[in-house]
Structure formats: structure tokens, C-alpha cells
Amino acid sequence: MVGFGIFSAIVLTVLIYPLFIDDPPLGIISRGTFLAPGIYVNVYDSVNFTPRYTLIEDEAAARRINSQLKPEDRVAMQEWLVGAGVPEAEINTEDTAALLDLWHSRFDPTVRIPGMTNADRNYYIRLTASLDGLLAAEGAIVAAPNETTGALEQRGLIEQTDYVNIGEVPNFRILPLGTDNFGRDVLTELVSATGVSLTIGFVAGIVATTIGLLLGLFSGYMGGLIDDIIVFITNLFTVIPSFVLLILISFSIGQEQRGPVTIAIVIGLTSWVWTARAVRGQVISLRNRDHVNLSKLSGHSVLYILAMDILPYIASYVVMALILQISSGILAEAGLSILGLGPRTTEVPTLGLMMNWSMIYQAHILGKWWAYFPVILTIALITFSMNLMNTGLDRVFNPTLRG
Amino acid sequence: MSSKSDSVILSGKGVTKIFGFGAHKTVAVDHVDFSFKQGEIISIVGESGSGKTTLAKMLLGLISLTEGEIYFEGKLRDIRSHKQKREYWKNIQAIFQDPFSSYNIFRKIDAVLLDCIRMRSGRKLSYDESLEMMREACRFVNLKFDELTNKYPFELSGGQQQRLMIARIFLLKPKILLADEPTSMIDACSRATILDMLMDLRSEIGMTPIFITHDIGLAYYVSDSVYIMEHGRFVESGSADEVILHPKEAYTRRLLSDVPKLHEEWDLSTV
Amino acid sequence: MARVVLQVNELTTRYITRFRENIYAVDHVSLKVEEGKSLGIAGESGCGKSTLALSLMGYYFAPLHYTSGEIIINDHNITGMDPDEVRKTILGTEISYIPQAAMNALNPTRRVINFIEDVIQAHLPEVSKKEIYELARERFELLGLPAEVLQKYPVELSGGMKQRTVIATSVILSPKVLVADEPSSALDVTSQKMVIKMVMDLMDKGIVKALVFITHELPLLYNVTDDIMVMYAGQVVEKGTAEEMVFDPIHPYTRALMGSIIVPESGLRNVKLTAIPGTPPNLKNPPSGCRFAERCKYVRPECRVTTVNLNEIGNGRAYRCIIPEEDLRRMYKSEQQK
Helix, strand or coil, rough: CCHHHHHHHHHHHHHHHHHHCCCCCCEECCCCCCCCCCCCCCHHHHHHCCCCCCCCCHHHHHHHHHHHHHHHHHHHHHHHHHHHHHHHHHHHCCCCCHHHHHHHHHHHCCCCCCCCEEEHHHHHHHHHHCCCCCCCCEEEEEEEEEECCCCCEEEEEEEEEEEEEEHHHEEEECCCECCCCCCCHHHHHHHHHHHHHHHHHHHHHHHHHHHHHHHHHHHHHHHHHHHHHHHHHHHHHHCHHHHHHHHHHHHHCHHHCCHHHHHHHHHHHHCHHHHHHHHHHHHHHCCCHHHHHHHHHHCCCCCEEEEEEEHHHHHHHHHHHHHHHHHHHHHHHHHHCCCCCCCCCCCCCCCHHHHHHHHHHHHHCCCCHHCCCHHHHHHHHHHHHHHHHHHHHHHHHCHHCCC | CCCCCCCCCEEEEEEEEEEECCHHHHEEEEEEEEEEECCCCCEEECCCCCCHHHHHHHCCCCCCEEEEEEEEECEEECCCHHHHHHHHHHHEEEEEEEHHHHCCCCCCCHHHHHHHHHHHHCCCHHHHHHHHHHHHHHCCCCCCCCHCCCCCCHHHHHHHHHHHHHHHHHHCCCEEEEEEECCCCHHHHHHHHHHHHHHHHHHHHHCCCEEEECCCCHHHCCEEEEEEEEEEEEEEEHHHHHHHHHHCCHHHHHHHHCCCCCCCCHHHCCC | CCCCCEEEEEEEEEEEEEECCCCEEEEEEEEECCCCCCCEEEEECCCCHHHHHHHHHCCCCCCCEEEEEEEECCEEEEECCCCHHHHHEECCCCCECCCCCCCHHHHCCCCCHHHHHHHHHHHCCCCCHHHHHHHCCCHHHHCCCCCCHHHHHHHHHHHHHHHHHHHHCCCCEEEEEEEEHHHHHHHHCCHHHHHHHHHHHHHHHHCCCCEEEEEECCHHHHHHEEEEEEEECCCCEEEEEEEHHHCCCCCHHHHHHHCCCCCCCCCCHHHCCCCCCCCCCCCCCCCCCCCCCHCCCCCHHHHHHCCCEECCCCCEEEEEECCCCCHHHHHHHHHHHH
16 A cells, blocks of 8 residues: 555656646756756845845854855865964964954965865865955945946945845745756656656556567467467577667667657567566466366366466466566666667656766766756655555455455 | 166277377376266276376366277267367366365356356356356255355365365256366365265266276275276276275285275285 | 373363454363373364364464463473473473474475484484484384485485374484374375384384374274274364274264265175264354254254263263263164164
């Protein structure tokens, strides 16, 4: 039941989300890559058009300072100063004003301190730039050029105590998962990609399982020549690596034809082998059972026996196979996408494509976890919930367990 | 116990079944001849591996013969097409050893019985008529249909399931019944019930029962003729009294001495 | 009077189902086995004989629980003993139990001798492997099993051979009592004979002093055991010597059971076997009064309401019925004459 809950939650999200947020999933919404998750507020609007309110916050100034000048930064500054010859006793990292004074008077980017790398030097330069105006007590001035003279004149003043109500800002954007390397909203992309991947997985899974089931049933039950032929075909497909086959077929279809459903069918056509083998084995062990013999003696046709006496006994097994095929279908598509042989990248994203992009653009190296972690989590949740459902379905498939 | 006629209902000449080929071939049934009269009660006695189950399946038409012929009611049996098989199976049915595995676990008792009615009479009967037939069949085996309806076979005890099997045969009314170890999985005290029912069924519908068993005592109690099978061949055959009380072959004698008796000393030294 | 090796007094054990119901599978059962004697326990499936066998060891696994009564094995009173203590001091050394398909106890990936080593070392850790091998070889040869068997894997042995190996191993420490639950039922006729011969050898050669043999096959009991006890729905309904029970039963159930015996002997073909209609009662709600009343041919109205106790009539004979012995015998005789 838990599995069913998780799975329906995923499906519902996929279906309902687009009703609320109808942006195209591949629409680029930002310039610049990998924006972190957060709420993005339009600064222009907040400055110009939004009513401002004064809130008195004692800690406001301290927080501002600490966000720019973290404890690690203070320690780094102390190190530099010590390296530049300032006696340690004179440096007080707690006293921000004194520290900054000291820093401004002594910092020289050209001074070489032994043990300092280029990266460190750049860091210090950046730090200095960011500290500008940190301790200012006045507000910021908004200026605009005068229409006649062209000189800048003050139009407004932003006090340090001015706040705006985010609800009154006409433009803001909540990006719970930030943006990816192209500048697309990851959450919207993810929802859409989940839907596409699920579709691909289902189609591939159903195609593969159907082929495997039918071939397995007939070859297992009939035996003889039919069995030999089907086993031969199965062995053929085993020997040829399915992934290579997938690549070849995908390549020959050509970019234009490769929609997600086409890819799904292709994946299905190359991955039925395992199911066929497994079903055949099960059927062979079932075909000599007493109830099958009695069914034959009652004059039932082969199709009837397959459908009523054999299929229900292997149903649980087949559904398990289906679930595995669905998960591996999703992953096979991801593999194809990495090689650029997956579905067209301009129309819809898939979970595989998203993983692919984040890998190519080094999201994991850059620490931009939102570009790959939610994708992995989604794939895991899908497979996990389906497996839980399969266990729960045991009672449906085996009436002797129901009592 | 003898309502048998003199007409031969099932006979065979040189019936053979070989599995595999070359170095790995096994001769399961080796050139067996037999002749069963209608109404006669026959037992085929053998240990496991004697080929009796393979012979049973050939008699039933479930597996093909490698060599030899089988004659049904005097005519050569030809059951190559599915249609011919269906016709043949209106005349011969089976009961198997394990009542639990004889039923499809997904079908309820009603469906099981209805299936048998349909095989016999097609779909011509109305629902009420079918219901009455099912009730009658259950009454014959001392089960109450109203208690069984809507249940699954596995909810019954082993003895009840085996009786339900007999109810099926009551509905199917075959001329020959092949019973493969019908009581070996039933308690000793319930065996008599099953055997009595099978004998009643025989008088009721004029059926020829063929018992396949390893229990020579059972064969003696119930049959007119006994065939002793070893390694695929009939080593001895004849009336029950002849074979059991005056056995000629060493194998038969060994089989008899291996069974504990009440009025004779059980000689354990001949192990 | 010979020494009593196994004594059970009013033993009651129950199963606790997952709905917390109590099913008293063994209901106030008493029995006594003297040194050098064997007791057979018979009854249909579900009567409690297998549960009784398990209960005799004093080693209970949930859902089986001990309720009341006494068990005394070779003068050790094991009632209420801690299961671990039972395992260490009683099992294997005083009493040993063979379940139905005992041959399945053999680990298919290890040789027979390893199996025996496990058993012996569990009780006597100091014994060396060489000594174990010697003991095993000696014992096996005594019982008619060739010594090569020790080095074989179970898959190389036939069913009968495996069963005999496990039986021989379970008594390798010479326990006083052997409890065998259907030791030969899963085998073909010839192997059965070999297994029974071995069990009887164990008694004859003094390796075990007392035997409890459980089966539903009555001709077997008649040929193997001295006394027979018949159980029905968890209770003892009759006990006596094998000869008395088979040829002169008192209780209607015993009589019906004996009437359903099938043996390949002359005269059998003319006898009508008795068939007992109905099924045993559900032990979740045992009926008040006699438990066999529903299926009894001689049932009287009192049978269904009076609690029926075991009637001891001397010489170890007892039966559980409110109808007096003479009346029953009279009814049986008049039936036979019909």
C-alpha cells in the first residue's frame, strides 16, 4: 500500500503540476548557469514600484556584515595580516570596525606572502571588493540622469531599514530546485521529464514483457519444433549485446524520427530476452502439473489452458518482470541519451537527459546538487514504489494467501 | 462386485514408450500387452519407477506412444487431431494422487463443476438444470453443495477435495476411469470412504475403473484383475486371488512379503 | 515389574493462533512405556499424535506451548525445564525424536560424517573427530549400514538409505527413548521394510530401551509395537496391547479404524471395510460431551452432554466411552452375525 501511495503521488504530481505552472519545460528562464534553489525577487521592481516599509531590526547590521564577512574570512584576513608583518596581538577578529580599518590600510594585492597561491590572491581581491561600503550607515542612493543636463541626480534613497512585502512585488519567482546549466527551471523540467520517462519506461516495459511473455508461453508449453525455433531466436538476441543493437537501430532511425515513444518501442524490442527465458522456464515446470492435465482431459484448447491454467500461476512473476523492465527501460534511455542517440533534445526532457546534462556540465564537480540529486531521487522513488506495489499484489495473485 | 460384461473396452499390443535417444534413452514402458473388459476392476501395481504413471498417461492419451497400438472398444485408437482427442476424453477420465494440486487455485468450486457439466452437455443446459446436477453430484459424495458454493477447493480438507474429484467424475460419466494412487495421500480410515464411492460410481454409471497403485493390499481388496509391473513390463497378471494368494513370480512374492500383515508373520529378515 | 522409562501424566499442550485462540491439540494425555517395550500411537491426521510426539521432548517452539501435566524421562522430570537445558541434557542423550521426512535433515553440501560430527559435538564437545568416526563406523555396521556411507554426500544415497542414516545418527548417543513419527511413510515398500527393521534392531540390540512409534498405518503398528494407543481429537480414546486393540477393540472409533485396515490376505475381499462418515471436530471449539459422538454409530443422547473420562479396566487397558464394555461387545457381536 505504501508503494501504491508513493507511486500515485508521483503520477498525480506529473499530471497536476502542468495545470498550475504552464511554462514550457525547456524554456530558458535565466541567463547564466546553475542558479541555486531559492526565491528570486525582481530588484528593479522592489526598488522602484513597491511600497516600502520600515522595520526596525537590531541585528540587521550585524547580519549584513556576517553574510559578507564570515568567520572563515576573518581568519583568512588575520593570516594575511600576520603574513604581511602585523603583530598578531594587534589583530582582533571580533572587532569588525577595527579589523576592516586595519585591512583597508594595510591590504596590498601586489604584496607576495610566502605560501600564498594565485587562487588565494584572487580570493583576497574579491573579498576586498565585497567589503566596500559594508559599514556604511547611510542608505543607498538611487540616481537617474537628468533629462536636460544629463548629470546624475538623486531620485530616491534606500534606507538600510527599508523592507518590501514580497507579496506586493509584481515579479518574483520561486525556484525550489534552481536552474540547470542552460538556465531552465529544474523543477518544471523534472516534472515534465518524469512524465516522459514514465511513458518511455511503460511503453518499453510493456513491449518487452508482452513479447517475452508470448514467446515464453508458446515455447514452454508447446515444446518440440516451436520451442526449438523460439529458443534459437532467443539465443541469437542474447548473444548480440542489446545495447549495441539499440545504438544501431537508434542511429539508423535518424534524428527526425526519434520521439520518446519510438525510442521506447525500440528499447522494448531489444530487451525481451530475459523475460522470455524466465517465462519459458516457469511454463515448462507448470505444464505437467495435475491441474493442467485435468484441464486437457476436459477438452480445453491450448489457448484456454495457457490463459486460465498457466498464466495466473506465473502472473506474479510476470508483473515483477514488467517492473524490472520499466526501470531498466528508463535507464536504457538514459544511456542512449548520453550518447546523443536518445529522443530529440529540443522537445521534451527525460530523466536520462537531465542526468546527462548535469554530468556533461559538471554539476557534481561544481557542487550544484540540485541539477542531479532530485533526478536520482525520482528514479529511485519510481522503482522503489513499483517494487513495493508488486509485493502488495502477492495476495491478488495467490488466492491461497488471502485467507 | 461383478457387473462386467465380456466385451473388451480397452486393449493394447506392444505398447512402448522410450524417452530420449542414443546413450541416454530410457525405456519407461517396454512392449506391454493388456486387455481390459468393460466393467472389470483393474489394478496396475508397481513401485515408483516401474513405468505405471507413464503407461497411465498413454492410456489417457496425454502422451504419445513410441511403438505399439491401443484399441478402444475394438477399434484402433486414433487421436492425432484435437477433435479426436476431445471425443476420446468423453470416454476416459482420471483422478490423480494429490488432491491439492489437481485444482486450479484460481477457480471456485462452482466453476470446476460447471466445467464438467459443459464438457458433457455443451452449453445447452439452463442455469437451474446445471445447479440441480451439481447438487446431485455433491450428494453422491456426501458433500453439501450449499456449503461449498463460492469457496475455493483449497479451503477443503484433502479427503473432501478427493471426494469433489469423484463428484466431477459423476458429472463427466466416462466409460473408463483411471485412478492414479487415489488414496495414497488420504488417511487410512478415510480410504474406505473413497473406495466405496468409486465402487458406487461404477454401478451407477457402468464405469470401468483402472487403479494405478503401489499398495498391493488395496489392489487385492478392490480389483478383479491385477497386473504387476516392474521396469516397464508386466511380470505377472491374472485375477486378484491368483496373483496375490498364489504368486508365481519372485518379484510379486517380494512385493507381498514387504507389506506388514495381520494374520501372517512379517518376516523382516529378508531385507 | 520392569522399570518405567517414559512416563507422561495428564499432559496438555496448546497452539496459540495469531488471533490469540487456544487450541488444545493434546488434551490430558497419559502414557507409560516400560524398559524393553514399545508403544504405538495411531489416529487420523489432526488427532494430535504428531503434536504429542513433539511435546514429549519438552522442547517447545511457538506457537506450541506447554499448558499442564508431567513428563518424566528415565527418572528425569523435565516438566517446566528451560528449553536450553532440555537441549543440553535431555535431547539426544535421554530421548531422541525423528520427524516424518527425517532424511531432509541432511545438508546436501556436506558429507554424512560431518552431520554426525555436528550431532555428537553439540553434546560432547571434547570428543575428537577420529573417535567420532570410530563410533559412527561401529554403530553403522551394527545396524547393517555399510561404512562407506559415512563418506558419501546425501545426494549419492537412496531415500531409504538416507532415512536410515538419520535414524542411526539420532540414536548415536544411545538415548533411552526413541520417538519416531511416521519414519517410513515417505518411502517405497522395500525401503520401508529396511527402515522398520532398523528401528526394531535398535530395540533388540539394546541401543534404545523404549520406543514410541507414531503412524496411521495399523498393520505396521501391529507388527512392530507391543502396545497401541489410539488418539482422537487430542484425546486418548483407547489403549491396550496390540493384539487386544486389533482383534478385540472396545471403543467404537477403534473398532471402525480396525475395520478399515486393508492387507493382502485371503478372506479380505469378502469383508466390507468400515467407512467413518464426517470429519473430526474443530478443536477451536471442542464439543461438550464425547468428541466422537457426531460420527459414532452407537451414539446415545447422553453422549453429547456428559464429559467422558478414560475408563481404566485393568492391565493397562482403558477406553473413553460412557457405554459399558459388555454392552459394546454385545452390539459388535450382533452386528458381525448379520
